[in-house]
Amino acid sequence: MGDVASSRSEQRLPLSRERVLRTAVAIADEHGIETVTMRRVGDELGAEAMSLYHHVANKDALLDGAVDLVVREINEAVDELDAGGDWQVAVRTRILAARAVLLRHRWASRLLSTRAATSPEVVRYHDRLVGLLRAGGFSFDLAHHALHALGSRAMGFSQELFDPGDGGSADSLPPEVAAELPNLVAMLSEIAHDDPASTLGWCDDQTEFEFGLDLLLDGLDRRRVATTP
Amino acid sequence: MGDVASSRSEQRLPLSRERVLRTAVAIADEHGIETVTMRRVGDELGAEAMSLYHHVANKDALLDGAVDLVVREINEAVDELDAGGDWQVAVRTRILAARAVLLRHRWASRLLSTRAATSPEVVRYHDRLVGLLRAGGFSFDLAHHALHALGSRAMGFSQELFDPGDGGSADSLPPEVAAELPNLVAMLSEIAHDDPASTLGWCDDQTEFEFGLDLLLDGLDRRRVATTP
DNA sequence: ACCTGAACACCGTTCAAGT
DNA sequence: ACCTGAACACCGTTCAAGT
Numbered sequence: 001m002g003d004v005a006s007s008r009s010e011q012r013l014p015l016s017r018e019r020v021l022r023t024a025v026a027i028a029d030e031h032g033i034e035t036v037t038m039r040r041v042g043d044e045l046g047a048e049a050m051s052l053y054h055h056v057a058n059k060d061a062l063l064d065g066a067v068d069l070v071v072r073e074i075n076e077a078v079d080e081l082d083a084g085g086d087w088q089v090a091v092r093t094r095i096l097a098a099r100a101v102l103l104r105h106r107w108a109s110r111l112l113s114t115r116a117a118t119s120p121e122v123v124r125y126h127d128r129l130v131g132l133l134r135a136g137g138f139s140f141d142l143a144h145h146a147l148h149a150l151g152s153r154a155m156g157f158s159q160e161l162f163d164p165g166d167g168g169s170a171d172s173l174p175p176e177v178a179a180e181l182p183n184l185v186a187m188l189s190e191i192a193h194d195d196p197a198s199t200l201g202w203c204d205d206q207t208e209f210e211f212g213l214d215l216l217l218d219g220l221d222r223r224r225v226a227t228t229p
Numbered sequence: 230m231g232d233v234a235s236s237r238s239e240q241r242l243p244l245s246r247e248r249v250l251r252t253a254v255a256i257a258d259e260h261g262i263e264t265v266t267m268r269r270v271g272d273e274l275g276a277e278a279m280s281l282y283h284h285v286a287n288k289d290a291l292l293d294g295a296v297d298l299v300v301r302e303i304n305e306a307v308d309e310l311d312a313g314g315d316w317q318v319a320v321r322t323r324i325l326a327a328r329a330v331l332l333r334h335r336w337a338s339r340l341l342s343t344r345a346a347t348s349p350e351v352v353r354y355h356d357r358l359v360g361l362l363r364a365g366g367f368s369f370d371l372a373h374h375a376l377h378a379l380g381s382r383a384m385g386f387s388q389e390l391f392d393p394g395d396g397g398s399a400d401s402l403p404p405e406v407a408a409e410l411p412n413l414v415a416m417l418s419e420i421a422h423d424d425p426a427s428t429l430g431w432c433d434d435q436t437e438f439e440f441g442l443d444l445l446l447d448g449l450d451r452r453r454v455a456t457t458p
Numbered sequence: 459a460c461c462t463g464a465a466c467a468c469c470g471t472t473c474a475a476g477t
Numbered sequence: 478a479c480c481t482g483a484a485c486a487c488c489g490t491t492c493a494a495g496t
Contacts, residue, residue, distance in 0.1 A: 014460080038489065050490080051461050059489060114339065118391040123410060126391065130412035140416040141423075149441035152388035159381035159388050162347040162355065181352060183359035187369040194370075212378035215448035216441070223444075243479080267470065279471080280480050288470060462495075469488065476481075 015047055017055040017065070024066040025105065033107035036063070063111060064119065070108040071121035074101045074155070078128070087136020088217050094132065095213060098125070099156030109157040122155075129154060138224055146220050153213055160205075244276055246284040246294070253295040254334065262336035265292070292340060293348065299337040300350035303330045303384070307357070316365020317446050323361065324442060327354070328385030338386040351384075358383060367453055375449050382442055389434075 013019065023044050027036050038049040038059055045051075056062045077097050083090055102109050112122075126147060133143040152158055178185045242248065252273050256265050267278040267288055274280075285291045306326050312319055331338050341351075355376060362372040381387055407414050 037487085039487085048462055050463085053490080054460060110343065113342070113388040113390065120406075122391055123413065127410040127413045130416055134412060140419045144416060144420070145437065145440050148389070148437035149444050151441065152390050155390055159342040160377070161342065161381050161384055162351050177349075181356040183363060184352065184356045187359055187373060190369045191373070208374065208377035211374050212380065212445070215378050215452075216444055218451075219444035219448045222447075266468085268468085277481055279482085282471080283479060460496085462493105464492095464494100466491080467489090470486090472485080473483095474481105475483100477479085 015045060015051055015055055019045065020052055020055045020062065021065040021069050024062055025069050028066065028107045029105055033111065036066075038062075060115075064115060067108055067111045067115065068119045068121050070101065070105045071112070071119060071125065071155075073105075074098045075121055075125055075128075077101055078125070083128075083132060083135070087132055087138075088221060090132050090136070091129065092213065092217060094129070095150075095154060095156055096210070097156075098154075099209065102156045109152070109155075112155065112157075113152055113159070125155065136224070137228055138220075139227060142220070142223060142227060145223075149216055149220070153209075153216065158209060158212060244274060244280055244284055248274065249281055249284045249291065250294040250298050253291055254298050257295065257336045258334055262340070265295075267291070289344075293344060296337055296340045296344065297348045297350050299330065299334045300341070300348060300354065300384075302334075303327045304350055304354055304357075306330055307354070312357075312361060312364070316361055316367075317450060319361050319365070320358065321442065321446060323358070324379075324383060324385055325439070326385075327383075328438065331385045338381070338384075341384065341386075342381055342388070354384065365453070366457055367449075368456060371449070371452060371456060374452075378445055378449070382438075382445065387438060387441060 020041060023041050024036050027040060027044060038052055041062070042049040042052055052062070056065060074097075077100070078094050081090070081093055081097060130140075130143050130147070133146055134140070138146065147154060173181070173185070249270060252270050253265050256269060256273060267281055270291070271278040271281055281291070285294060303326075306329070307323050310319070310323055310326060359369075359372050359376070362375055363369070367375065376383060402410070402414070
């Protein structure tokens with residue numbers, strides 16, 4: 001019905017690469033990336049799946065293009081930020097702004113880390129980041145290490161391997177399982193004791209992201225000072 | 230031909246969950262994860278694709294099981310290590326051992342970060358890691374932050390967003406592109422100048438991984454000291 | 459030039475039927 | 478119980494044909 005692109009009133013706008021990619025992003029945002037199929041994107045545009053091939057090479061190119069649109073959105077948000085002052089503040093602010101955009105397109109981070117394809121927008125983002133580091137007194141060598149050390153965190157997301165809070169409270173586990181996990185069980189029960197209100201969802205993603213980020217930024221600053229005459 | 234499981238001499242061993250999963254791992258190791266299909270795994274075992282459904286619920290379960298096999302391999306490697314001494318050394322050694330296993334199954338890290346499914350083996354790995362941190366003087370709270378901060382690095386891999394060395398030497402870029410990337414171009418040319426031999430492949434993954442890891446471990450130790458009476 | 463209908467190859471999966 | 482053949486729904490994609 002009133003779905004992504006309400007298809008009736010518009011008098012069949014001609015397709016374009018831009019419209020195709022924007023539609024893919026919209027579908028992914030609303031229904032998840034796994035529902036983005038050539039047929040579905042075509043439907044949403046009032047066209048056949050096969051028509052898309054005049055504007056994108058194939059499905060891989062469509063997904064690459066959709067991700068690139070998101071990174072462009074990041075770059076636009078980030079270009080407006082103040083690049084002066086303390087480098088740690090500038091870098092931190094920039095990375096958290098990138099994160100805010102990615103939180104609006106939750107499917108994007110997985111694709112971003114999956115497809116090696118280094119899009120111009122991704123490279124541009126990193127170029128500006130190196131600029132901030134240089135302005136903050138980093139050698140090119142240390143800036144280079146910094147990019148690697150930050151990894152996906154540079155762009156505002158990190159790969160959580162498992163959510164320690166997922167299991168709920170410690171005593172929800174079967175005893176024979178709990179016996180095999182003495183440290184996690186103890187950790188969970190201490191947290192539950194300290195803050196009984198929050199058994200589930202006691203890991204605040206944003207807080208944890210910032211904790212890890214600050215750890216890296218502090219460490220990098222220490223290396224910077226150590227290598228600067 | 231002499232493929233993953235040479236199918237002739239063996240007198241049709243009965244299928245089992247274990248054999249199905251091991252075959253999936255072997256195919257992924259040799260030909261890539263994208264070649265692992267139900268039909269292919271069946272073929273390799275001299276059975277029909279449909280027979281697999283008696284041993285795994287569906288393809289998702291098969292992939293989960295295959296990843297779990299790899300994590301079990303990590304746990305076996307890691308259980309043999311010395312858990313005593315300096316906590317940083319113990320944790321570092323353990324993480325690099327996990328990394329060594331993952332490098333033998335390069336497809337696994339992507340699946341590991343993709344599927345939220347917190348397998349018993351993954352949870353077990355983290356339980357032991359928390360144990361090391363506790364023994365090193367971490368509070369449960371700080372150990373918890375540490376897990377988040379390490380993220381996928383705890384298990385030996387990190388999400389590289391793009392390889393700054395991928396573009397080759399700086400002057401291989403078209404000039405109008407290079408003009409848009411002043412900082413990366415300068416970074417690349419300085420590296421090329423300092424070490425002319427290595428234009429491509431000048432980022433050593435292992436070195437960069439350890440750099441980022443040490444940054445985090447140092448930062449965590451500093452926090453530990455700051456919070457310990 | 460842009461769009462389409464029919465068709466193809468290849469998936470995961472169901473189900474009734476075999477032993 | 479374990480395994481299988483045929484079939485189904487749903488992909489991405491090719492291609493010749495339309496305007």
